[in-house]
Amino acid sequence: MSLTEYIQTRWDLLSQAAMNHVLVVALSVGIATVIGVGVGVLTYNRPRLSGIAIGASSGFLTIPSFALLGLFIPILGLGWTSTVVALVGYSMLPIVRNTVVGLRGVDAAMVEAGRGIGMSAAGVMLRIQLPLAWPVILTGIRVSTQMIIGIAAIAAYVAGPGLGNQIFDGLARLGSVNALNAALAGTLGVVVLALLFDLFYLVIRHLTTSRGLRV
Amino acid sequence: MSDDNADDHADSSGTTGERIELVGLTKRYPGQAEPAVENVDLDVAAGELVVFVGPSGCGKTTTMKMINRLIEPTSGSIRIDGRDVLAMQPDQLRRHIGYVIQQIGLFPHMTIAQNIGIVPNLLKWPKKKVAERVDHLLHLVGLDPTVHARRYPRQLSGGQQQRIGVARALAADPPVMLMDEPFGATDPITRLRLQDEFLRLQRELRKTIIFVTHDFEEAIKLGDRIAVLRERSHIAQYDTPANILARPADEYVASFVGGDATLKRLALHTVGEIDGEPGAPADLPGVAPTATLREALDVMVARGSDRISVDGTVVTFAQLSAAVRAADAVDRQQTTAGH
Incomplete structure (x- = not known):
């Protein structure tokens, strides 16, 4: 059976796995964005704290994903929870760092003007600083997404969702019928998802960045 | 200044200025031996434009920013129209x-209309009223709403951006305005034009304005009164431009005025060179057309008038100071051409 035939005959299974893959990545990036932007907002003007936050999230990135997922099994069990916790951890660095860099890049005159005409500190953050830093923050979110699409495949090791199951399954049975096709289909799926996510971010970037920043 | 009467602010009649009083105002930063601003007393009459002029680092901006509490005073009190500013929610x-600040500080991700509408929206004005106010203000600063309202700040020239900065500050029709070197970042020609427009606007609006600059020429041109500040924001002299030019309080003020140069120039030219408006009232103090500008200035100061009659025409202090500036420009050109 050729790869195309394999994909055609197992389309339901593969598309289901791809959908789960997208879901687990989107969920993880979503949670990481809330936490990461929050940490960035709270620490960007305190160099010591933002240093600690960036150091911790980059430290997390150095833990091999295979080992980390394995270590999570006794604590969080198999499946979605372990996967999502690990992926959120791996997403943190680009989001936190870009939030800090983006907010620091906002002209101090913007903040002064906002405060000077009577906006509250929170109002200035929400309506001035975050929108101006948004293109930089969004780039961080995009980099995180690209990173964890690959890592999410490894989640199959802890019985997590996604295309990793195809890859692990294929590699475990290498030499037997359709083993190579399964591994290839899984890998190809991950690559296609990565490209689709990138396209999605291009659209999001266009829709969420003020025209005033692009002129 | 309460929110209850916020609805009244967009009247075409407009809110005119309120009195500002600074009493014993002091700012001391922790870890610094000398206070940045020390014991400043100042009374600004309603509707007057007072210029704080002084060298950089003299505390003039710090003093101004304490009035809207971007900087909290260490001690002293501030009252606007008799109300204690330090007791209000900042x-x-x-x-x-x-x-208004030198960097203008328009928000680049918002349209011009959104930028101007920020404060009215914070004050929860109805949408329609905000839109009307934005149109009115754009007209007021000489920009066409149909062309500019939906543009973004980066699509405008520096001079246009600064006009929008002023329009935004006027949005909720405040009685008091603080302006920190608002025209400092524009080129000399645009700056002169902005100053002229701004003067015309202020004559109409009569806000109470604190205007910070390090440019004495600008202070002379715009100020109803000038506060010449030295270090720690000590007031070296607080008087009308004419009085400061004619009678600097001390060496420091004289040096800041440009001392001899300006006074000499006053003595070099005659009022006859200025084209006055015809129809001077009979009771206006008068001088002969051959009188020097210096003599004319002395008469103005002595009689407490900002205008005099010359051969039946009216010459104002503004024209007099413009003549000095023009003479100054000619001198400079000749110096440059000579080399």
Whole structure:
């Protein structure tokens, strides 16, 4: 059976796995964005704290994903929870760092003007600083997404969702019928998802960045 | 300044200025031996434009920013129209004080209309009223709403951006405006034009304005009164431009005025060179056309008038100071051409 035939005959299974893959990545990036932007907002003007936050999230990135997922099994069990916790951890660095860099890049005159005409500190953050830093923050979110699409495949090791199951399954049975096709289909799926996510971010970037920043 | 009468602010009649009093105002930063601002007393009459002029680092901006509490005073008191500013909620206070900074500080991700509408929206004006106010203000600063309202700040020239900065500060029709070197970042020609427009606007609006600059020429041109500040914001002299030019209080003020140069120039030219408006009232103090500008200035100061009659025409102090500046420009050109 050729790869195309394999994909055609197992389309339901593969598309289901791809959908789960997208879901687990989107969920993880979503949670990481809330936490990461929050940490960035709270620490960007305190160099010591933002240093600690960036150091911790980059430290997390150095833990091999295979080992980390394995270590999570006794604590969080198999499946979605372990996967999502690990992926959120791996997403943190680009989001936190870009939030800090983006907010620091906002002209101090913007903040002064906002405060000077009577906006509250929170109002200035929400309506001035975050929108101006948004293109930089969004780039961080995009980099995180690209990173964890690959890592999410490894989640199959802890019985997590996604295309990793195809890859692990294929590699475990290498030499037997359709083993190579399964591994290839899984890998190809991950690559296609990565490209689709990138396209999605291009659209999001266009829709969420003020025209005033692009002129 | 309460929110209850916020609805009244967009009247075409407009809110005119309120009195500002600074009493014993002091700012001391922790870890610094000398206070940045020390014991400043100042009384600004309603509707007057007072210029703080002084060298950089003299505390003039710090003094100004204490009025809208972007900087909290260490001690002393501030009253606007008799109300204690330090007892108010700072954000609420600032919504009723116009604020213009040198960097302009327009928000690039918002349209011109959104930028101008920020404070009225913070004050929860109805949408329609905000839109009307934005149109009115754009007309007021000489920009066409149909062309500019939906543009973004980066699509405008520096001079246009600064006009929008002023329009935004005027948005909720505040009685008081603070302006920190508002025209400092524009080129000399644009700056002169902005100053002229701004003067015309202020004559109409009669806001109480604190205007910070390090440019004495600008202070002379714009100020109803000038506060010449030295270090720690000590007031070296607080008087009308004419009085400061004619009678600098001390060496420091004289040096700041440009001392001899300006006074000499006053003595070099005659009032006859200025084209006055015909129809001077009979009771106006008069001088002969051959009188020097210096003599004319002395008469103005002595009689407490900002205008005099010359051969039946009216010459104002503004024209007199413009003549000095023009003479100055000619001198400079000749010096340059000579080399």
